[in-house]
Amino acid sequence: MSPQQQPPVASEEHHIDPRDFRQALGCFGTGVTIITAVTEDGRRAGLTANSFASVSLNPPLVLWSLVVHSPSMSIFQEASHFAINVLGSHQAALALQFARPSEDKFANVDWIPGLGGAPVISDTVAHFQCRTADRYYGGDHVIFLGAVESYAYSQREPLMCSRGTFGIFATTP
Numbered sequence: 001m002s003p004q005q006q007p008p009v010a011s012e013e014h015h016i017d018p019r020d021f022r023q024a025l026g027c028f029g030t031g032v033t034i035i036t037a038v039t040e041d042g043r044r045a046g047l048t049a050n051s052f053a054s055v056s057l058n059p060p061l062v063l064w065s066l067v068v069h070s071p072s073m074s075i076f077q078e079a080s081h082f083a084i085n086v087l088g089s090h091q092a093a094l095a096l097q098f099a100r101p102s103e104d105k106f107a108n109v110d111w112i113p114g115l116g117g118a119p120v121i122s123d124t125v126a127h128f129q130c131r132t133a134d135r136y137y138g139g140d141h142v143i144f145l146g147a148v149e150s151y152a153y154s155q156r157e158p159l160m161c162s163r164g165t166f167g168i169f170a171t172t173p
Contacts, residue, residue, distance in 0.1 A: 029162035032087045034098045035064055036111075036119040037079035044106060044119060045072035045079075048099040050161050051141075052084055060148035062128055065141040071101070073142070079132065081116025082146060086126040089157040092166045094121070115149055126153035 030050040038044045047070070055061040062084060066076060076082060087095055098105050106119065114120040115129040130146025137143075160167050 023163075026163040029160055032091075032095050032159040032161050032166065033064070034085045034087065034094065034121060034124075035066075035076075035082055036085065036121070037076050037082040038113070038117040038119065039075055039078045040080075042117075043075050045075035046098050046105045046119060047072055048095045052086075055145065061133065062130060062146050062148060063143055064146075065138065065143045067141055068137075069140075076144065077135070077142075079116060079118065081114070081118045081129065081131050081149075082144065083114050083118040083120050084128040084130065084146070085119075085121040085124045086128075086153075087159040088123065088125040089159050089168045091124070091159055095159060095166065125156045125158050127151065 031052065033049050033052045034046055035049050035052075036044070036046040047066070049064055049066070051063075051065040053063055055063050064084065066073060070076075094109070097109075109119075110122040111119040112122070114127070116131070118129060120127050120129065128146070128148050129150040130148050132144060133147040134145040135142050136145070157168055160169050
């Protein structure tokens with residue numbers, strides 16, 4: 001089917017309840033990240049997200065998305081770089097701290113400025129420092145495409161999320 005023949009994403013004939021759809025999406029377990037950025041004038045943003053995904057190995061590209069009415073949108077739109085901080089199983093409290101509105105989400109958080117000044121949080125299981133390569137609008141979100149310019153990782157246990165609950169990955173026998 002060509003793009004011109006694709007059915008519409010939603011229509012009056014196929015109503016999808018947003019809350020129920022969110023519940024269905026919660027069945028997909030994901031890692032937990034804190035995405036950070038800073039503007040040239042020093043305004044910082046950080047938020048908890050599970051919308052992170054790899055796009056390409058060559059060139060190294062990743063993506064994440066942000067709801068268009070986010071209070072942090074202007075900072076992420078203006079920033080030249082962003083950092084994806086992949087949280088460890090020991091960082092659930094940090095995930096909650098960055099998920100809630102706050103005057104200073106970075107209070108009592110150990111971090112260093114990364115590329116473009118984007119905060120790189122200490123003690124995470126991985127981080128990806130990215131130059132903002134592009135932005136795409138998709139429904140009620142902006143999809144940020146990042147060109148990975150630096151990364152690091154450890155063998156520590158990642159924090160996972162499923163159905164709105166944090167946990168760890170368990171292998172099957």
